[in-house]
Amino acid sequence: MRQYGGGKGQGIVGRHGCDLVEVVVVMISILRSCVKMAMPSSEPKESGSRHFPYCRKEKSLGLLCTNFLSLYDKDGVETIGLDEAATRLGVERRRIYDIVNVLESVGILARMAKNRYSWKGFRGIPQALQDLKEEGLRENYSTLEVNAKVSDDEDEKVSISIASSQDDKINRSSSVSSFSKASKTNNRKEKSLGLLTQNFIKLFLCSNVELISLDDAAKILLGDAHDPSIRRNNSAAKVRRLYDISNVLSSMNFVEKRQGSLPSGGWGIREKSENGSENAFVLNESKKRVFGTEITNTSFKRSKALLPKDGCSNQMSKTQLQAHVKCEPMGNEVHKSNLQQDSRQSSKGYRFGPFAPVSVSRAGAAEKNNVKQVHDWENLAATYRPEYHNQGIMYDLMWSLIIFF
């Protein structure tokens, strides 16, 4: 029996017989069904604009990515035109560039020609991640220290390796994307969203970091900033880009946003266990916004226009998805422990998004019947309802990679 659970850095090639291909197939099934649920029932272009004032959330990259995937993750889709995508999604092309750059960096898309991408789908992800991991491990890294979270229980300083130079990275051949094939002189590519996405993912793949703040990630990914002034400016800019990246990745459940040690609440998903009581895994949305993921938010005053009619009931937590798709080495007590800790920790954090929340407390069961549970997805989804909690102070907002690792 395969085990799906928390872990880091070692997930893509599961040990102890964990079948990566099967995991991916399961994940794809989940993603497909979830994307359908997350898809707004009305045209994105029309929603909101007709009856509601401008709503920033309707324009979020995460939501756009969800809709993008819904649009193209279908049989028979082989190529994607950017203009067509922009038109169909009702956004300007500039936004499509952001989406496709991130999707390309994780292997979902591949650039064919001007204005044209080929759709590789979620099946492209494992190879892309494997390439990223190998590439990251191969690279001649320098070492930085960063305050990162390596477990749910303790913060500690860990050493994170980062590439010694962007040039090293972009010159390395890789099947992941064209970013790695950029010329040395291509300064623009060095700062591309796609490359930044890949480096961001490498932080998780090539280190034992589970959680990292975008601020820290920006500092780590900041190439050459020894000049404090340059560093400050670049960091601010990169944090903005990392927000973009994280929101796109989170819409695919690649990463999740967590609150580190905050005392309480916000918007979130609360699980109701079979016996009707709330279990230990209470999901609380951050006080801060998570654009694009707020399709799970039932607050009328906020994203009413985009909520599907059954949007509230069709939500599942990332954690449940995580429990389904994570490939955890069998018998790894450390990670098992981490998973349990993660379950507790989640009571202080939140996991939600287009692919919705569930309970990690079910992880054990999920590990036993993960494949079957995929088929029961919709039934499980109906168990969960968003619930409002009083907002608490939030700090230590972190991001972690959850798929495959």
Place this chain on the structure above:
DNA sequence: TAATCCCGCCAAACA
């Protein structure tokens, strides 16, 4: 007030 991140300007890259 700080965190978040949408928006669109405009320059680089490309055809």
Place this chain on the structure above:
DNA sequence: TGTTTGGCGGGATTA
């Protein structure tokens, strides 16, 4: 030279 691409940061929105 026109078009495509996408870095970048201002500033609006939200908690």
